[in-house]
Amino acid sequence: MKRIDDFREIIDNYEVVFFDAFGVLKNYGGLVPGIERTFEYLEELGKEYYIVTNDASRSPMQLAESYHKKGLNIITPERVISSGMLTKEFLDLKVDDGIVAYLGTEDSAHYIESEGLHTLPVSAITAENFDKVNALVFLDDEGFDWCNDLNKTVNLLRRRTIPAIVANTDFAYPVNVNEIAIAVGGIAAMIETIVGKKFIRFGKPDSQMFMFAYDLIREYRPISKKEIVMVGDTLQTDILGGNKFGLDTVLVLSGNTLAADAQNRMTSTGIVPTYICDSAVIR
Amino acid sequence: MKRIDDFREIIDNYEVVFFDAFGVLKNYGGLVPGIERTFEYLEELGKEYYIVTNDASRSPMQLAESYHKKGLNIITPERVISSGMLTKEFLDLKVDDGIVAYLGTEDSAHYIESEGLHTLPVSAITAENFDKVNALVFLDDEGFDWCNDLNKTVNLLRRRTIPAIVANTDFAYPVNVNEIAIAVGGIAAMIETIVGKKFIRFGKPDSQMFMFAYDLIREYRPISKKEIVMVGDTLQTDILGGNKFGLDTVLVLSGNTLAADAQNRMTSTGIVPTYICDSAVIR
Amino acid sequence: MKRIDDFREIIDNYEVVFFDAFGVLKNYGGLVPGIERTFEYLEELGKEYYIVTNDASRSPMQLAESYHKKGLNIITPERVISSGMLTKEFLDLKVDDGIVAYLGTEDSAHYIESEGLHTLPVSAITAENFDKVNALVFLDDEGFDWCNDLNKTVNLLRRRTIPAIVANTDFAYPVNVNEIAIAVGGIAAMIETIVGKKFIRFGKPDSQMFMFAYDLIREYRPISKKEIVMVGDTLQTDILGGNKFGLDTVLVLSGNTLAADAQNRMTSTGIVPTYICDSAVIR
Amino acid sequence: MKRIDDFREIIDNYEVVFFDAFGVLKNYGGLVPGIERTFEYLEELGKEYYIVTNDASRSPMQLAESYHKKGLNIITPERVISSGMLTKEFLDLKVDDGIVAYLGTEDSAHYIESEGLHTLPVSAITAENFDKVNALVFLDDEGFDWCNDLNKTVNLLRRRTIPAIVANTDFAYPVNVNEIAIAVGGIAAMIETIVGKKFIRFGKPDSQMFMFAYDLIREYRPISKKEIVMVGDTLQTDILGGNKFGLDTVLVLSGNTLAADAQNRMTSTGIVPTYICDSAVIR
Known part of the structure; x- marks a missing residue:
């Protein structure tokens, strides 16, 4: 060194x-x-x-824009490589059709949507569309009700044998000099232990x-x-x-x-x- | 066998x-x-x-009553031994004064309260009483806002070196024939990994x-x-x-x-x- | 503090x-x-x-003697409480007859032997006595050939559904100011992961x-x-x-x-x- | 499916x-x-x-030959991709000079040797060459004395801050229809826990x-x-x-x-x- x-x-x-x-x-x-x-x-x-x-909470486009707002105009979306992009590649290659249920904000989900694949927040999964869910993605720690939607996720993954993708493997992230917050990677690890299945993780x-x-x-x-x-x-x-x-x-x-x-x-x-x-x- | x-x-x-x-x-x-x-x-x-x-969500008294309501009148509180009782013994022996912060319902907390020890839900911890918190107890998965109070718990345990007691070590529990719910033991394990400290667990x-x-x-x-x-x-x-x-x-x-x-x-x-x-x- | x-x-x-x-x-x-x-x-x-x-490598008698040799004559065997004693209690209460296979020295095994229970080093387990083994105990990191006997232990525990007791839960112990050695608790944890069964651990x-x-x-x-x-x-x-x-x-x-x-x-x-x-x- | x-x-x-x-x-x-x-x-x-x-126990050349001996002559070394090859790539890119200590057979080590990098079995590490060891590789479960060399490995990794590479991540492998053997990946995981450092793993x-x-x-x-x-x-x-x-x-x-x-x-x-x-x- x-x-x-x-x-x-x-x-x-x-x-x-x-x-x-x-x-x-x-x-x-x-x-x-x-x-x-x-x-x-x-x-x-x-x-x-x-x-x-x-970072899978936003698209490369949105991530680049966030630098522009801070005054770093040089960053273009092509320069940004996120764990969300790997999630999108996985879904494109491995999940042909049906619903991709997700935990996260609408923004984070919009990016992974594609032809044939419809995204739906876990909160919108019902008895009717339950059997059409072909993948579940952990995108962000925001945008959902933790207690309801995490319990719903546990039961979804117990009853459906579908890929569960963790698009951000961090367990926590800093919110200011003194405080951290639980990241979706930490939540996913808890649920993985409870349901006893292997999740797919993307990210450094x-x-x-x-x-x-x-x-x-x-x-x-x-x-x-x-x-x-x-x-x-x-x-x-x-x-x-x-x-x-x-x-x-x-x-x-x-x-x-x-x-x-x-x-x-x-x-x-x-x-x-x-x-x-x-x-x-x-x- | x-x-x-x-x-x-x-x-x-x-x-x-x-x-x-x-x-x-x-x-x-x-x-x-x-x-x-x-x-x-x-x-x-x-x-x-x-x-x-x-079960640390209720006192032995309340647990016995729940059997009476179901028609099993023979069960008296003296016959019930719960992980909540071990938690109470620990607090009585090892925490002399100050506040015991908790995650759970008011009912679960009432039981562990004692002379000199004041219980307070994590949601009621403020900058003012932060330094008086001398223990944190995971009692139940109900009675609090998961997102807010779990993040608050993480930061409390990072900044204060106090005992964290898990009064129910189960990771999940059944809610009906088809469904389970995340138990407070699963939540505590996630937080233990994030803060990197050793928690004290009671329960079979x-x-x-x-x-x-x-x-x-x-x-x-x-x-x-x-x-x-x-x-x-x-x-x-x-x-x-x-x-x-x-x-x-x-x-x-x-x-x-x-x-x-x-x-x-x-x-x-x-x-x-x-x-x-x-x-x-x-x- | x-x-x-x-x-x-x-x-x-x-x-x-x-x-x-x-x-x-x-x-x-x-x-x-x-x-x-x-x-x-x-x-x-x-x-x-x-x-x-x-310490399960020696009996309380031998442990007390080791203090006498160092000049601390006051320590009697009655004053010594070891994880080996808990192992002995477990075997006495829970294993009625047959062979207790062990990893450790002969000294460590002698102590846990009792009426009806015959101890045998893993190396002495053969096709003939294989089915009479009713428990396996991890006592010490010495007294056996690691490669042969650990592989034999793995296969014994895969094929026989018997209690496996870890009488020393430490993963390592110091041998001098600069060096440590792998303890039998570390070896047991590796084997527990490989065979996927729950071991019984005694020790602080x-x-x-x-x-x-x-x-x-x-x-x-x-x-x-x-x-x-x-x-x-x-x-x-x-x-x-x-x-x-x-x-x-x-x-x-x-x-x-x-x-x-x-x-x-x-x-x-x-x-x-x-x-x-x-x-x-x-x- | x-x-x-x-x-x-x-x-x-x-x-x-x-x-x-x-x-x-x-x-x-x-x-x-x-x-x-x-x-x-x-x-x-x-x-x-x-x-x-x-499989990092042999070179692609040797692996291909093993198929020839069994009668499958079509397999050429170019067709074989092993975790040993990733180990070799890592060493070539990241370790410039000095000694690569290894656990495994001489055959397995020969393959990873290269200009500037000298391989040495852990058993040959002495007080003299200790400070020249710039990497340690777990190649195979054979070719060394488990008790001596694993303890030596633990102390080497505690005292030297060098990359530890696990070239076979499997915990066990089958040796016949009824029996398995501990693989070097299982051994490496035990040592990783004991020394508390992050190892680098290659393999599916x-x-x-x-x-x-x-x-x-x-x-x-x-x-x-x-x-x-x-x-x-x-x-x-x-x-x-x-x-x-x-x-x-x-x-x-x-x-x-x-x-x-x-x-x-x-x-x-x-x-x-x-x-x-x-x-x-x-x-």
Whole structure:
């Protein structure tokens, strides 16, 4: 593991940069100050970049817009790779027709809808359409009544043998400097234990997330894993996943992992990035 | 493992009988038909009996009343041993003062209240009383707003280093022949994973439950474990717990475990009762 | 949590003291220097004490002797309560006849042998006596060939539906200041996952361990839990178990938990002792 | 899920077939009788096929040879994709120099050796070369002394913060009709729990295994996931992994999953193949 003072050095040494979103580009308060310079520099050098995020609550279009609203206009939907996209690919490939029941907001569901596949919130599942449900997706922790809809989900999955897809594997997420909230990945794990069936999970550290991004690049240019670097603030997702996929990795200290804890956490988890850098902002 | 045709044979061979409640004495529809004969026979012979239940949602008084309403007048509060009683003992011994925050109904909380210890639903915890909370108890899955109060619980346990007690360890419970509901034990396990702290659990199969009943008996008469039999419908709680504590055990087929599955489940879990009997009803 | 300077203060305030062994009374190098004064003081005041240990590798007799050899002659076998004793009680109550197969040394097995129950190392199980094996006990990590005997154990437990007892639940134990070794509890957990059956575990933090000691005392004198204190060096076993059983607890810093880490570990695990004291040695 | 009578129908409908090895192509007794006809038919139609196996105990070359010895000469090393190959890719990309310590046979280690990276069995790690160990790989359950070398591995991983790679994630494997053996994946999981660090796992159901095969094909021809089918005998690895990657899947009943259990297992795990077929043999 090597300490890097200026993130510019990272950019100079790779052809493609993958960024985690929360804790790297933005934080509770908005954008990480100065992060736009990083993207200007990337554009200047003609280097590729992608935002690789465990976020299935919104479409790539909506995620890109959220950066525009914060003042980072450079991010286009094509640059965003989310666990929601893997969910959509799975449904397109593996579920031919019928209803996809979901837990989440209407926005999150709209994106995974496609020809032949109709999405319906768990609350709208009735005795009539129960047998037409061919998949269940955990998209977001908002947009439903936890007590009613989680109990309904448990019984749906006990009685119907259908794929259950977890589109965000995180157990919790930060809501401000002091507080976290239960994420839909935590809820899904509880239900998986209760019903005793195997769910399908998309999101870092799982390799399929990185492969999706890697494949996108290779559609228009040749690239080797040695030329890509993954930048993240979380050892267990960004760094573990990047390492396993064979990428070099950068731990930035602008989010989940504080400078004071970094060494301790690497030692206790055994997860070590290629580099550590204060932030993804170039000086 | 020995098949027993008439539960009378069990009673004849032991001095004390421990009964699980749900699936043994009662079911969705009310009392297991004929179960009153079992208690009449026990009284006739002057044998002891206790109901040993993973139920912290009501006090022993209220639990006894619920049997009276169903027509089983013989059950007195002294005969009921619940995981709620262990919770109360723990709080009395280990938490001297302050607030006990809880998830559950007001009824469940009333019972654990005591001199010096004030109970408050998680929803009533504020910035003002936050630092006076000296324990948190998971009592019941009802009586609170899941989304708000579970997130509040997560943050309370992250910031305060206080004991978290799970008064019902079950992950789910049956609500009718076809449906189950998430129990507070499942919710507690999810939160334990998220906050990364060790919770204290009371309830079968844990030995402390059996110990509590065993101790109660010994207050007024000498008894050995060989003279007690545990009767239950669930291998993982009643039978495993009874076996581990050193009691003989009876699996009855009037609840969770169906006759057709019993052998399979014993083989796959490795949990074997001393006896199997159709029900706890004497012929 | 209260800091205590002199362990004498603990003794003065309780009627009975439970001591963990390793890290409290002894260490790699032998006895904790000065620990004999603690026992002299206890004797002087006529207070009770027990050594409560997750050690099933030797009988109480042998464990007491090991203290004599180190120079602590005061410890008699009656003062030692081990997870091996719970295993013996379980076998006596629940396994009537046949062979008890075991993993461990001959010494560890000798102790659990009893009338009607013949012990045999897993290595001595053959096609001929296979069907007479009525229980399997994990006693110690020594005394057998890991590769052969663990594979044999897996197949024994897959084909015979018999109780599997884990007499030492620890996953690892220290062998010197820098090194640990895999304990039989870790091996048992691996095999439990592979065979998919529920094993029976004895040892702290499980309550049955404390209850056994508590019962022993009550055979000759009345005592309440408020009058007993548990002293240990490990939050996850000694302190968690003591707390759950309703005892006051003392974390000593002479073993597993270093002074520098104590606060951190309490915060991260949520396990808090009643007191912290440098060691169990009185000044 | 659709029942297919003749495996020929599967071949006719896909461009590429992925086969699991054990339980599909071979069994305890040798080749599945008639399996050579399947490969002749594939060659006849000019269809692609790969053997995708959780086997890191031998190189693709040695694995191919093992089929030749059994009489299936058609299998070339290029057709074999093993979790050992992913391990090799990881080491090549992520570990620049030094020693790779391993648990397994010399044969298994020879394959992962490369320029700059020297492999050494755990037994050969000494105080002198300890600090040069830059990775540890779990390759096979054979070729080492379990007790000594597993304890040595635990201490190596506690003191050095290096990647630990599990090249075979299975917990157990069949050795004959009645018996199984502990696989290195089970051993690795025990050690992971003891040392508390995150290991890197390769092998089905993980997507990276399927990705590796998918990438190999795309080097010489365009292909979509819809044109590939995964054939396996195990729901939890072959079918779950294939489904998640977006492939159609065939459960064959010639190995781990018996015809009588198939429906039950699908219902209880929630893992459902696209097709079920008696075997991969064409009629």
